[in-house]
Each structure stands twice: as C-alpha cells, then as structure tokens.
Amino acid sequence: MGRLVVVSNRVPAPRERSQPAGGLAVGVRDAVRGTESLWFGWSGRHTSQSKEQTPKLDTHESCTYATIDLTRSEYEHFYEKFSNGLLWPLCHYRIGIIDYKRIDYQVYREVNALFADQLVPLLRDDDTIWIHDYHLFPLGAKLRRRGVKAKIGFFLHIPFPPWSVTRVLPCAQEMLREMAAYDLIGVQTEEDARNMDGCFEANDLPNRATHFPIGIDPVEFGEQAVRNVMAEEVQRLHASLRGRKLILGVDRLDYSKGIPERIHGYETFLNRYPEHKGETVLLQITPVSRAGVASYRALRRELDEMAGHINAMHGNFDWSPIRYLTQSVPREVLAGFHRIADVALVTPLRDGMNLVAKEFVAAQSADDPGALILSSLAGAAPEMEQALMVNPYDHEGIADAIHAGITMSLEERQRRWQALYRDVTQNTAANWADRFLDMLNETERQE
Numbered sequence: 001m002g003r004l005v006v007v008s009n010r011v012p013a014p015r016e017r018s019q020p021a022g023g024l025a026v027g028v029r030d031a032v033r034g035t036e037s038l039w040f041g042w043s044g045r046h047t048s049q050s051k052e053q054t055p056k057l058d059t060h061e062s063c064t065y066a067t068i069d070l071t072r073s074e075y076e077h078f079y080e081k082f083s084n085g086l087l088w089p090l091c092h093y094r095i096g097i098i099d100y101k102r103i104d105y106q107v108y109r110e111v112n113a114l115f116a117d118q119l120v121p122l123l124r125d126d127d128t129i130w131i132h133d134y135h136l137f138p139l140g141a142k143l144r145r146r147g148v149k150a151k152i153g154f155f156l157h158i159p160f161p162p163w164s165v166t167r168v169l170p171c172a173q174e175m176l177r178e179m180a181a182y183d184l185i186g187v188q189t190e191e192d193a194r195n196m197d198g199c200f201e202a203n204d205l206p207n208r209a210t211h212f213p214i215g216i217d218p219v220e221f222g223e224q225a226v227r228n229v230m231a232e233e234v235q236r237l238h239a240s241l242r243g244r245k246l247i248l249g250v251d252r253l254d255y256s257k258g259i260p261e262r263i264h265g266y267e268t269f270l271n272r273y274p275e276h277k278g279e280t281v282l283l284q285i286t287p288v289s290r291a292g293v294a295s296y297r298a299l300r301r302e303l304d305e306m307a308g309h310i311n312a313m314h315g316n317f318d319w320s321p322i323r324y325l326t327q328s329v330p331r332e333v334l335a336g337f338h339r340i341a342d343v344a345l346v347t348p349l350r351d352g353m354n355l356v357a358k359e360f361v362a363a364q365s366a367d368d369p370g371a372l373i374l375s376s377l378a379g380a381a382p383e384m385e386q387a388l389m390v391n392p393y394d395h396e397g398i399a400d401a402i403h404a405g406i407t408m409s410l411e412e413r414q415r416r417w418q419a420l421y422r423d424v425t426q427n428t429a430a431n432w433a434d435r436f437l438d439m440l441n442e443t444e445r446q447e
C-alpha cells in the first residue's frame, strides 16, 4: 500500500505532533498514525523568498512533516485576506462582510501553485493525496497540471453555501472548475453536500461531494476529563463557584461562533428568570484568533464591552455573572472544566461541525451529566438531536434553554446524554478518516 499524503495550510508544530489541539489536526493525526505518511503545509514562519526554498523535513513516528515558509505579503493576501477575510465569511453565509480584491485572489492562486511546486518532488506514484480546507481549493487542479496521477481527495471543514450565495464571489466559476479536479470531495453535512453539488450542477460540472461528519476520540477525551477533575485549576474553579451552576462556553474568538448573541441570551436569562440571579456563572473561554483581520478585532472590542456591561448591570459585590477569558487554556484542563460544567452553551451562527459540542458530551459523567445547549445551525445538530436545540439568533430562546438546562431533572439529563454519547461514539475522528479514505480508494480517477 502506498503512502498517505496529507496537505493542509498549517501542519502541527513539533511539540504538538503527539497531542495536537484543534479539530483538523486531531482528526488527521489519527489518519496518519501507524501508516507511512507525509504531511505537507506551511510552517507558520515567514521568509523573504518563498520560491527558492526546499521543504524542511522532520520525521516523527511514521509521519514525515514537510513544511515551507511564506513571505509576509503571501501571508497577508493569501491567508488573512482571501482565505480568512473572504472565503471564511462567504462559506459561513456572511456575504455582508466580504471584501474582494483581485490581488488577494491572484496571490491565493500563486500560493496554491507554490504548494504544488514544492510538493511534487516529494510525491511517489502510489501515494494517495488528501488535501484539507478552503485555503487550498485550487491545489488539486495545480497538481494535475504538473502531471500528478495519484488519487486526490479534498475535505472541507467549514460549511458550503448554495449557489445563490456562492455566486457572489467574482471568481466562483473558476474555483468550482478547479475543484472538479478532485476525485472526491468530503464535507461535514448532507446540506453542505447538496449545496456544493448544486454549485457544480449550475456550472455544468459533475457532482463530487459526499458528507463525512468529523468526530473526536471520545474515549481519550473522556479519560482526560476524569483525570483532570483533580487538576489544580479545575479544583480552584470548582471551589470559586461556591455551589453555583457553571455554564460553559469554549470557542475560538470568531464571529461564526455567535458569542455576542449567546451573551445577549444569557443577559435575557438573567432578566427573564430573576429567581436564578446569583446562582449561575457563565465561564466564556475565548482565545484570540486571526487578530490581523479587522472584523476579529472589532468582535473582541464588542465582547469586552458586553462582558463588562453584564457584570456592572447584574453583578453584585460578591457575584459576577460572567467570567470572560481571552487566553488559551490547556486541552486537558478544558476537559476537566467540561466535566464539572452543568450546562454547555454551543451556539454558533454557522459551523462546519463544532467539536466542542462533542467534547462536552464525551467529558460528562454518566451518573450526573450536564445539559448541552446546541445551535440548530451547527454542523453537529443533525447528529445530536437530543441536545436542547436553539436558534442562535433567538436570545429569548437561548434564555429559556438555559433555564431548562439548569432545572432539568437527573432522569432527563441522563436520557438525553445517553443518546448524545451514542452519537459521539458513532462518528469518531478515527473512523471519519477511514470512511473518507475508503471511498476515495473506491472512486474512479477523474480524467
């Protein structure tokens, strides 16, 4: 059997190679574990000359990590502007904030060509290539143009909107034509697959999309949660609650995660159910991401203001209703926080999947599980029907769900959690990769 070659914009840093944080890296790590593989991508470093480099190679267990550097200008146009300032909001249905410039698209294509030029010399004829995410939509076509004959699959971790939204992008047709070079495209949900195939059909291109919902390693995460209940940070958090209910929100700082809408929902809860005043704490952990993109800086200011406002309006000298952190928390400590939480608020406005919802369920104790409040617009919603489902734009609905979550009987919490835990163990990180790669293996090579 040939090697698996994974390509993603970022490759886990050396210290993260055994225990990566974050959805893509955790899922892919399972795919590369134990088989001879190559993982290619950007190092996270800058260079003044990206064309005259050779990839840096580092082998860890059975996987060789090959990384290249980008210039600052490539990083800005390819990563910050086109990928995160345009494709990310477009795919999350936020066409009001996209900013299209031809130069960004041009550099996006150049960086994809650079990836192809740097990767081709490392490839062998019997490799299977698996490319990940929106930064690299055109890479398959660029590899084909350089004579690569191997099977090439692509997985999109974020949502894919219908043609009525996608066509807003001036280069949509060209991008779709290039995406047709893939032998198989995986997306998270049936809706995403329908949308993407609809885009192909509208442009007389053949269908390519199938849904493969991504998961986590629930056993590993559950064990981490149990072990870390006794960790100092978790014990300190527990003691500081002094018997109050803990409502937990854990998200990268991103407007797709619906954090202001959620905080508004929490404030509505405090107003609508005053009998719970002083009895709950919302711990919102939101490490800053993409600080170079203007919309992210604006979101940060908005959240700082909202958290301050709620504490000033509703708090007391011995109680702050919200604790809001922008620092990153180690993964194992987070697992312990999930375990002691009474309610998780996972309310994205749109999300490809949302692994945090699955991690919360995996971390609960069967004897006394917490309640999951989940956005109906998360990719995880079709799988996790026994969550308390909310529309993230409906702050009164969020308030009612918080009330339902903190007052839910033990029997109902257990009944819901058992069904959710079954869902979480059905689609795991490991079988996600197997399902995709098996189908890619069976798919005819596209000519």
Ligand code: ADQ
Pocket (backbone or CB within 6 Å): 021, 022, 023, 024, 157, 158, 214, 250, 251, 252, 285, 286, 287, 327, 328, 329, 330, 331, 334, 351, 352, 353, 354, 355, 356, 357, 359, 379
């Ligand atoms: P993300 O947008 O990053 O992923 P998500 O799926 O929830 O969203 O994964 C986030 C990961 O980062 C989780 O493993 C979580 O535990 C971790 N994380 C979040 N906050 C953290 C914190 N404060 N400290 C440490 N770790 C933290 C993208 C798509 C998703 C899709 C995944 C995987 O946007 O829709 O589910 O890829 O395909």
